[in-house]
Amino acid sequence: MSDTRTKGTSIDVRADDPSREPWLSTLLRTLVYVVTAAVLAFPLAVPSGVFGALLGAGLGAIAGRLLAGTAARLHVIVLVSLASFGLAYLLADAFVASDAIADAIGPSWTLSLGDFLAFFGIVASVATALRAASVRHRVVAIVEAAVVALAFASLVVSHRNGAIHRPYAIADPILERGGDPTVAILVIGAMAAVVIGLLLLSEKSLLRSVVHVALVFAMLLLVLFTTHVAGLPPPPPSGDGLSLRDDTSQGGGGGGQGGQGNQQGGPDFQDEYDQSGAQTPVAVILLHDDYSPPGGTYYFRQDAFSRYNGRRLVGAQQRGIDEDVAPGYPSRSTPIPDSPETGAFRTTVETTVGMLADHPRPFGLESPIVFFPATNPDPARFRRVFRVRSASLTSDEWSLVGRRAGSPLWSPETIAHYTHGPDDPRYRALAEQIVAELPEEYREDPFAKALSITQWLGEHGTYSLRSRHAGATDPTADFLFGDVTGYCVHFAHATVFLMRSIGLPARVATGYLSSESGRRGGSAILLSGQNSHAWPEVYLEGVGWVVVDVMPERALDPPPGTPDEELQQLLAELLRGNRIIPDDGSEPPTPINEIARDLRTVGGRIVLSLLTLLFVLLYATKNWRYFAPMFATRQSAARLYLRSALDRLAEGGLVREDGESREAFAERMRARIPSLTPLSRWAEASKYGGKLPPDALSRVRGAYGAFERERARTVPWWRRALGLIDPFSWLRVK
Numbered sequence: 001m002s003d004t005r006t007k008g009t010s011i012d013v014r015a016d017d018p019s020r021e022p023w024l025s026t027l028l029r030t031l032v033y034v035v036t037a038a039v040l041a042f043p044l045a046v047p048s049g050v051f052g053a054l055l056g057a058g059l060g061a062i063a064g065r066l067l068a069g070t071a072a073r074l075h076v077i078v079l080v081s082l083a084s085f086g087l088a089y090l091l092a093d094a095f096v097a098s099d100a101i102a103d104a105i106g107p108s109w110t111l112s113l114g115d116f117l118a119f120f121g122i123v124a125s126v127a128t129a130l131r132a133a134s135v136r137h138r139v140v141a142i143v144e145a146a147v148v149a150l151a152f153a154s155l156v157v158s159h160r161n162g163a164i165h166r167p168y169a170i171a172d173p174i175l176e177r178g179g180d181p182t183v184a185i186l187v188i189g190a191m192a193a194v195v196i197g198l199l200l201l202s203e204k205s206l207l208r209s210v211v212h213v214a215l216v217f218a219m220l221l222l223v224l225f226t227t228h229v230a231g232l233p234p235p236p237p238s239g240d241g242l243s244l245r246d247d248t249s250q251g252g253g254g255g256g257q258g259g260q261g262n263q264q265g266g267p268d269f270q271d272e273y274d275q276s277g278a279q280t281p282v283a284v285i286l287l288h289d290d291y292s293p294p295g296g297t298y299y300f301r302q303d304a305f306s307r308y309n310g311r312r313l314v315g316a317q318q319r320g321i322d323e324d325v326a327p328g329y330p331s332r333s334t335p336i337p338d339s340p341e342t343g344a345f346r347t348t349v350e351t352t353v354g355m356l357a358d359h360p361r362p363f364g365l366e367s368p369i370v371f372f373p374a375t376n377p378d379p380a381r382f383r384r385v386f387r388v389r390s391a392s393l394t395s396d397e398w399s400l401v402g403r404r405a406g407s408p409l410w411s412p413e414t415i416a417h418y419t420h421g422p423d424d425p426r427y428r429a430l431a432e433q434i435v436a437e438l439p440e441e442y443r444e445d446p447f448a449k450a451l452s453i454t455q456w457l458g459e460h461g462t463y464s465l466r467s468r469h470a471g472a473t474d475p476t477a478d479f480l481f482g483d484v485t486g487y488c489v490h491f492a493h494a495t496v497f498l499m500r501s502i503g504l505p506a507r508v509a510t511g512y513l514s515s516e517s518g519r520r521g522g523s524a525i526l527l528s529g530q531n532s533h534a535w536p537e538v539y540l541e542g543v544g545w546v547v548v549d550v551m552p553e554r555a556l557d558p559p560p561g562t563p564d565e566e567l568q569q570l571l572a573e574l575l576r577g578n579r580i581i582p583d584d585g586s587e588p589p590t591p592i593n594e595i596a597r598d599l600r601t602v603g604g605r606i607v608l609s610l611l612t613l614l615f616v617l618l619y620a621t622k623n624w625r626y627f628a629p630m631f632a633t634r635q636s637a638a639r640l641y642l643r644s645a646l647d648r649l650a651e652g653g654l655v656r657e658d659g660e661s662r663e664a665f666a667e668r669m670r671a672r673i674p675s676l677t678p679l680s681r682w683a684e685a686s687k688y689g690g691k692l693p694p695d696a697l698s699r700v701r702g703a704y705g706a707f708e709r710e711r712a713r714t715v716p717w718w719r720r721a722l723g724l725i726d727p728f729s730w731l732r733v734k
Helices: 023-041 047-068 074-097 099-105 107-136 138-162 168-176 182-201 206-230 412-419 425-435 446-460 475-480 488-501 565-576 591-631 634-651 662-668 676-687 696-714 717-725
Strands: 003-005 012-014 281-287 297-305 346-355 368-373 384-393 506-515 524-528 532-540 544-547
Touching: 023 047, 023 107, 023 138, 023 591, 047 074, 047 107, 074 107, 099 107, 107 138, 281 565, 297 532, 346 565, 384 544, 412 506, 425 446, 425 475, 425 488, 446 488, 446 532, 475 488, 488 506, 488 532, 506 524, 506 544, 524 565, 591 634, 634 676, 634 696, 634 717, 662 676, 676 696, 696 717
Parallel strands: none
Antiparallel strands: 003 012, 281 346, 281 524, 297 506, 346 384, 368 384, 506 532, 532 544
16 A cells, blocks of 8 residues: 655545445445444443444444545544544533433433434544544554454453353343353354454455355354353363363473372472463362361362472372372262271261363362262363262361371381482471470470471461572472472472471372352352462371461462352352243253253344344445435446446346456347446546546436336346345445
């Protein structure tokens, strides 16, 4: 695209005349503007304001296209549009504030009309400026696409992080009828894709545009269908920072856990702890027993790591080690070996877990005893559902003081495994220094020693996701004997290595933790990626593996947020299998007809509105092309009358062949429509600036009148009638 200047004047003249932009492009872009305006105005205005925005966008897009074809400078068009923006706002404000108008038509009508005027004027002025700029400078089409994307994003922005109950204006009516708002969100996303696709395809030929848009619609319908058959897309696997949802990594490169349990993988050290997508829900848990943990925190263990590989703890390879971790999802009742007994220190707690994201293995509350398969009440929502019975700790810290470390059933090899750590003597020296600060009667008590180590780390350590220890030969030593700044993996390893240095059997476990306050008095717990955690455990005789977590008193990062209460309740109801009863008392919809019902109530209305708008624009363009010659000048009359004649012939199925010029087409039709030849010659003369005689306009109109009579004799009446109601006939004109 280039700009030239006429000699002796400063008026901009485009080498590529904007007035020659294909009307198919104008039609598609106008449709894009109208849809985008509706999306932007929907959450902000009453129906009259939305209608004003629709009308303003359509007229503004057309006005911008026409102004771009004039000699007016672009900055003048933009400045006038901005001035119109302010004027529209002031006029609408004055209209609403007028007592006389309110008395004449009533307050309700005054407010509605004021909304209409405000949105009409504001949207029309912005659309005019943006459309004119995009015609003059095609690079502005990027701005158009960005506006469309932002409009649709603003409509569903509150749906982020899996909040299926938002935005309320869309979700509430669907939830009240027992449906799933996800379909509506997918439809809105499909609309955004189609609208942006129309914007990008508007410069292509008609045939390509139709084919491409049809393919887009087909793919979107396929997405909607497969979503209900195969389920919703899961959250990204890397969003938990410990790769609890990633079973492909083998742990060697800073990728978190990654292993298949009791394999090489383990929680590695990262300088930039990955928190992407941390707020996205990954699981919802139902407590079937009223259980409150002694420390106020629920720990859901997924895996355990106890073999020291010279740098960190990884999964054990030998039998009889860490077998209290589930090997996989249960297909039948699956007891867990080496699970602790219930009684004086533990109680049985039943839970149901609904996985919203894929995990390589199930997890259970603290110390699972047995896993059971469970019926999935909503396969489109939950990846897996299972029940687990756990032996959960009921004793407080003082009740565990006095218990011996380890198990009398362990072999010397097992004891050596759980007490093996780095050879660095600084670990033992620091551990003995910490234990020496205990009262004398507790210095030999295993659990008191463990608590003193976690307390010391909590007092001296600083929690931060931006630590710098991963590059060290021994990241734990670099952390512990350096700035003591890190996240859960650093604290867990430091605790385990300090305990092992003084003979306490310990390991690192990974999974999720949740504060009891997150239940909000209910029976459901909602877990997200920000609940992922690694913690140390120590083994006590007769009790089993006990969590001894570190709680740093200082933190450089904000604490994790609380889960959305409404989303938590909604997902819990879905997991229980409960369906919200529609207001009319009818039965809740089944999964088979749910998608059809949702498309009727939300997507169907949107599609119907878009189709209606499309047909209105097609008919408006068709009629404008028919009546435009009546207002033509002498120089443009021949071109407009010839275009109208070709439109009339296209209604009867008579169109030019590929590669055939208009003159050749007129010659081919000469026997049946002889008046088409002079119309073509007049149009050719006016096109190349030939000097037309003073009576050219009347002679062209006379030729067109003869054309109408010849067409009536050539094309049957029924074919002409069908052509009148065909909104696409003018698109076939070449």
